[in-house]
Amino acid sequence: MKRDTLLAMLHDMLLARTFEERAAQEYTKGNIAGFLHLYPGEEAVAVGVLHAAEPNDYIVSTYREHVHALVRGVPAGNVMAELFGKRDGCSGGMGGSMHLFDSERRFMGGYGIVGETYPVATGIAYSIAMQELPEAVICFFGDGAVNQGTFHESLNMAALWKLPVLFVCENNRYQIGTEIHRHSAVTEVYKRACGYRIPSEKVNGMDVLAVHQATLSALQRIREGTGPQFLEVETYRFRGHSMSDPGSYRPNVEVQAFKDEDPVTVVLEESIPDYPSESQLDAVGRDNIAHLTGHMRREGYLEMEDVERMKKDVADIVDQAVSFALNSPEPDLQAAWRALYSNRGEEVLI
Amino acid sequence: MKRDTLLAMLHDMLLARTFEERAAQEYTKGNIAGFLHLYPGEEAVAVGVLHAAEPNDYIVSTYREHVHALVRGVPAGNVMAELFGKRDGCSGGMGGSMHLFDSERRFMGGYGIVGETYPVATGIAYSIAMQELPEAVICFFGDGAVNQGTFHESLNMAALWKLPVLFVCENNRYQIGTEIHRHSAVTEVYKRACGYRIPSEKVNGMDVLAVHQATLSALQRIREGTGPQFLEVETYRFRGHSMSDPGSYRPNVEVQAFKDEDPVTVVLEESIPDYPSESQLDAVGRDNIAHLTGHMRREGYLEMEDVERMKKDVADIVDQAVSFALNSPEPDLQAAWRALYSNRGEEVLI
Amino acid sequence: MADEIPVWKALNMAMDAEMAADDSVFTLGEDVGLYGGSYRVTQDLYARYGEWRVRDTPISEGSFTGLAVGAAMVGMRPVVEIMTVNFALLALDAIINMAAKIPFMSGGQFPMPLVVRMPGGVAKQLAAQHSQRLEHTLMNVPGLRIAVPSTPQDAWWQLRQAIRSNEPVVLLEHELLYFSKGPLDTELPPLPMHRAVARRPGNDLTIVSYSHMANLSLKAAERLSAEGIDAEVIDLRSLSPIDWDTCMRSIQKTHYLLVVEEDCGFAGAGAEIVAGLTKRCFYDLDAPASRHAGLDMPTPYNGTLEAASIPTITSIVAAARQTSGSGEPS
Amino acid sequence: MADEIPVWKALNMAMDAEMAADDSVFTLGEDVGLYGGSYRVTQDLYARYGEWRVRDTPISEGSFTGLAVGAAMVGMRPVVEIMTVNFALLALDAIINMAAKIPFMSGGQFPMPLVVRMPGGVAKQLAAQHSQRLEHTLMNVPGLRIAVPSTPQDAWWQLRQAIRSNEPVVLLEHELLYFSKGPLDTELPPLPMHRAVARRPGNDLTIVSYSHMANLSLKAAERLSAEGIDAEVIDLRSLSPIDWDTCMRSIQKTHYLLVVEEDCGFAGAGAEIVAGLTKRCFYDLDAPASRHAGLDMPTPYNGTLEAASIPTITSIVAAARQTSGSGEPS
Numbered sequence A, B: 001m002k003r004d005t006l007l008a009m010l011h012d013m014l015l016a017r018t019f020e021e022r023a024a025q026e027y028t029k030g031n032i033a034g035f036l037h038l039y040p041g042e043e044a045v046a047v048g049v050l051h052a053a054e055p056n057d058y059i060v061s062t063y064r065e066h067v068h069a070l071v072r073g074v075p076a077g078n079v080m081a082e083l084f085g086k087r088d089g090c091s092g093g094m095g096g097s098m099h100l101f102d103s104e105r106r107f108m109g110g111y112g113i114v115g116e117t118y119p120v121a122t123g124i125a126y127s128i129a130m131q132e133l134p135e136a137v138i139c140f141f142g143d144g145a146v147n148q149g150t151f152h153e154s155l156n157m158a159a160l161w162k163l164p165v166l167f168v169c170e171n172n173r174y175q176i177g178t179e180i181h182r183h184s185a186v187t188e189v190y191k192r193a194c195g196y197r198i199p200s201e202k203v204n205g206m207d208v209l210a211v212h213q214a215t216l217s218a219l220q221r222i223r224e225g226t227g228p229q230f231l232e233v234e235t236y237r238f239r240g241h242s243m244s245d246p247g248s249y250r251p252n253v254e255v256q257a258f259k260d261e262d263p264v265t266v267v268l269e270e271s272i273p274d275y276p277s278e279s280q281l282d283a284v285g286r287d288n289i290a291h292l293t294g295h296m297r298r299e300g301y302l303e304m305e306d307v308e309r310m311k312k313d314v315a316d317i318v319d320q321a322v323s324f325a326l327n328s329p330e331p332d333l334q335a336a337w338r339a340l341y342s343n344r345g346e347e348v349l350i
Numbered sequence C, D: 001m002a003d004e005i006p007v008w009k010a011l012n013m014a015m016d017a018e019m020a021a022d023d024s025v026f027t028l029g030e031d032v033g034l035y036g037g038s039y040r041v042t043q044d045l046y047a048r049y050g051e052w053r054v055r056d057t058p059i060s061e062g063s064f065t066g067l068a069v070g071a072a073m074v075g076m077r078p079v080v081e082i083m084t085v086n087f088a089l090l091a092l093d094a095i096i097n098m099a100a101k102i103p104f105m106s107g108g109q110f111p112m113p114l115v116v117r118m119p120g121g122v123a124k125q126l127a128a129q130h131s132q133r134l135e136h137t138l139m140n141v142p143g144l145r146i147a148v149p150s151t152p153q154d155a156w157w158q159l160r161q162a163i164r165s166n167e168p169v170v171l172l173e174h175e176l177l178y179f180s181k182g183p184l185d186t187e188l189p190p191l192p193m194h195r196a197v198a199r200r201p202g203n204d205l206t207i208v209s210y211s212h213m214a215n216l217s218l219k220a221a222e223r224l225s226a227e228g229i230d231a232e233v234i235d236l237r238s239l240s241p242i243d244w245d246t247c248m249r250s251i252q253k254t255h256y257l258l259v260v261e262e263d264c265g266f267a268g269a270g271a272e273i274v275a276g277l278t279k280r281c282f283y284d285l286d287a288p289a290s291r292h293a294g295l296d297m298p299t300p301y302n303g304t305l306e307a308a309s310i311p312t313i314t315s316i317v318a319a320a321r322q323t324s325g326s327g328e329p330s
């Protein structure tokens, strides 16, 4: 893979982590309110998947979608401003953290009701198929979301009509405090696509390259007209479900075990040339992200300076995003009415 | 199998057919109104399944449930009176054809909204499991109903908590006018239970003995505590979806092909000793009901007189049911209010 | 001269006209295609426009309505047929939480040219689960518009207007109206989609109603006129927004208001109509506004009880008499 | 002497008391078990009663509510927690078409001792999808009862009464109330579950409200009293049935009515309250009854706009002034 691609992925993963940790701080400061669901630990999913998408593809996401929006190219300032509820937010301050939208980038929204992403994605795909366009839709959802009725209904329709949707399950093993074996009779999520004869695959979500490769192949099959595809991406969230959740239902040792294979910190540590050593790197085994940096270093792609520059870059981006959000004005009530009636135009109703 | 059991099954199949054809007549006469969904062609399913159930088991059914109620033992007069909307109807005239209930016989209702039977059955089973009772719940639904979200949600919960439910899909290949390959991405319904790891089997619904045997084994497994079981029973309805549907979306040849293996008429014809001959009988092949009568005749279980008597019996039962329904008074508005507030008792609300 | 055609046919022609005019219009629902629609509204469209534009769906109301929401966001003009309003309870998340909120939540970035057609109302002994009424639920949803046509002429135009609108519109079609006939003049220009009309002028009493009940109210008004009570009958044609002005003008003239609705009275559509008009016309009213509504009871299957559970011409006459002060005191 | 405890604790104690008293009581919902409930209402119950009686569910609102319906039919007393009212749109078929209709449709053969608890209302910047209000939808369902406790004392008794009732009861719990404290005297006998109470006596104006808004109305009444307006504040405590008598008695005394509600005004709960009371008290009212309600707009995320979209103490004071004729004309 090209050096630029790899560096771009690393950049986005670092940006994602920095952005989210800063959002947590801003929440504590009172600049952000409501529910705030953060993404640390899962960066390799968004980055691996979305770097494989074309600009004409559509993205449909959940309430844990800041990073999907960022990686899709929504400027960090507009995302942060939306979290702040400001006028320059990507939803004009009306949607907030759970409802980021950007029509220009075909970012079709964050949805707060679990299970809504399936029908929205299926509908966009229906429109694509009807017009025989070469586009695809990427539909994100969690492991808990798999048990919502719309999963079943939408996957059946998508398969029946061979619609161009890539279903991506971000399996972080928890539905808030309920672990997967307590919410699903079948815990291998990818197997649940079999009821609809949708080709399905499990991918290691700590390995951005594996995620990227699996997505590329799935999108390729979709564009060849074989219909929907399904990816189960195994990942983990380091934080609680949202800012109001201490996450005390998970044993510390479990959280630590996953942190040890954190895609971002591993990349960072690995990129410091002398630590760990090549041999240490090779021994990591389970952490496939290490393979990325290993690979990058062997190819001479990754230098200490790159990483330092990148860290500084993303810190700057996030700082600027926060200033931008702080300085953005509040929307007024007229703006809210305009948003509500945005589709009315000159129409005379009565 | 015992002669009495076989005769009882034959009796119920004949009663079912006669009752339903008479209901159609009464509908045409104006004694029955609303939606009337009839069962001819599918008798072997209700009879095979319900003859395997214990009195303490619970039955949950759909809007096409007259025969389930009859076979479960609800007197034909009370069923017919309900179709007539009369006071002696098994739901007091409040429910009609789609909402037959009989708490005494644990007949937990006919439901008109497709997909409601799953959660009701699952809930009754939850209560059984919680109390560790040796009972089971039988949940009926059609092939079209499989695509409702509640199928997915309920089967997952039933499997997760190992609840004692037998899910029985009456696959007559049509969802009103939509044939199964146009409503389901996977047309082998039994395979759709795999997403929940529920043991699942396909049975020939024209063969009452096969249905009976499969049900007995499934109920046996349920009582041993293995959790829910799933049967797909392949069958066919000879009539339109309801009285208002001419069924013109189905090719005549298809309807005729299934009529040729009609469980009831075959039983009747076979039971006339000289026609068709033993060899003709053996040649029928696909019609497994013929094997039943063949079996019964070889065992000396079935005589011409039996069948004649039985035909007369069921005709009498149905005649009496109609007179009973005609003579039953109409419920008054007080009865309706009483039904609505039946659970209020002496409670002081305000 | 306008031909007399049934409401279903007017809707069918409206669908056809809009589908012919605009490739982005498509319809979906259970048995809308090969079968031609339970109430024939989509008859012949399958042959004419093919399966992608006339799509038979599985029984998955929540998701196929949500699918239409997704399609509308990218500029398609889906017309969902929910086979009957009774199944719409399964699609309310898509209608309320998605269709009505996405344009707002996104700060106005997405169109929502979605139409959801729902046959409904109390028909003939379909029992409690198949006689659900959802007016009030849908009215309370900002961002949603609701049309309730009662004639072929209105059905024709209101469906076309709904399809052309970029906002989500629910069409509540009464099952008993599909086969009732009336004139359709396709050359007549449309009224604004949500304008109410006085179907019959009168001076003694204003009857405000909609859909099937507006027709019954008209018949009741004829009977009342024989008794010397001259009722003005207003057909709302729309439940959201409500054309208050047309109603107010009438009340300023008659000083009495009766609202006739088929849904359950308690917290039904009539609650808003009465509350809204009493507030606006308090000093014009010579007596409290009345509601004549369905009983607060699930619909009984028994035919006599079913009839007793909703307004009839006779009961409307009685209610009007009482409202206008000409009846026995209650 | 009664202790001061938060509403969540009163509900938690009520659950515990009923579960201890009756083995057929069980609760289910997302994270009610190991996690202890999003708002702590089921805290410690999992350890005390085990997983069968305190059941963590998958995200399957339609089916786990339907599951509770089935269990209630065979005499269990399920208490469903729908994590928030916003997800109840997915469970409306189970609540409306099943729970509320089965006793009726079966001619009265089955009990339905079902309780559905739903935290809801506009909390703090949860945005449009998480600020849904369903009062009106549920009120229009015959066969369903709705309690809206606003104090720990009411929460304690109304939940217990709901569990003991054989009819289906929905408890709408306001998210902003869970951590508000008040006295709980477990020795005090209960009021009838649906009886309204005058929280503050007054002579100039009747304010009818419920849940969180009843508390704000009380605070507004204190401010009003400083201005010389003596408002009576009635907390309905129940939206179905409504205790009309308590309200009527008050209006007969004050001659002015203001209804304060947090849901969207158009076709909200207030429509029925105003229509029902205007009909009953038309000749007692010296001015049209007013509604002070949420704007007809999905809830904006932005905090300032969110606050502007629903009544506040200040806006209630203004609305009361105007209703009682003491304010600027509108």
Ligand SMILES: Cc1ncc(C[n+]2csc(CCOP(=O)(O)OP(=O)(O)O)c2C)c(N)n1
Residues within 6 Å of the ligand: A064, A112, A113, A114, A115, A141, A142, A143, A144, A145, A146, A170, A172, A174, A175, A176, A241, D030, D059, D061, D083, D087, D090
């Ligand atoms: C229909 C619905 N039910 C419940 C909730 C509350 N809720 C929000 S997120 C969540 C857990 C979702 O888990 P999962 O799908 O695994 O996604 P994750 O949060 O782990 O990314 C729940 C129960 C909701 N938003 N919508």
Ligand SMILES: Cc1ncc(C[n+]2csc(CCOP(=O)(O)OP(=O)(O)O)c2C)c(N)n1
Residues within 6 Å of the ligand: B064, B112, B113, B114, B115, B141, B142, B143, B144, B145, B146, B170, B172, B174, B175, B176, B241, C030, C059, C061, C083, C087, C090
């Ligand atoms: C939720 C819902 N959607 C639609 C309908 C209308 N409807 C009644 S029966 C039926 C077809 C059901 O087909 P299937 O499950 O195969 O049962 P069958 O009638 O063949 O026995 C439909 C669409 C309904 N009753 N409920």
Ligand SMILES: [Mg+2]
Residues within 6 Å of the ligand: A142, A143, A144, A170, A171, A172, A173, A174, A175, A176
């Ligand atoms: Mg998860």
Ligand SMILES: [Mg+2]
Residues within 6 Å of the ligand: B142, B143, B144, B170, B171, B172, B173, B174, B175, B176
């Ligand atoms: Mg079928």
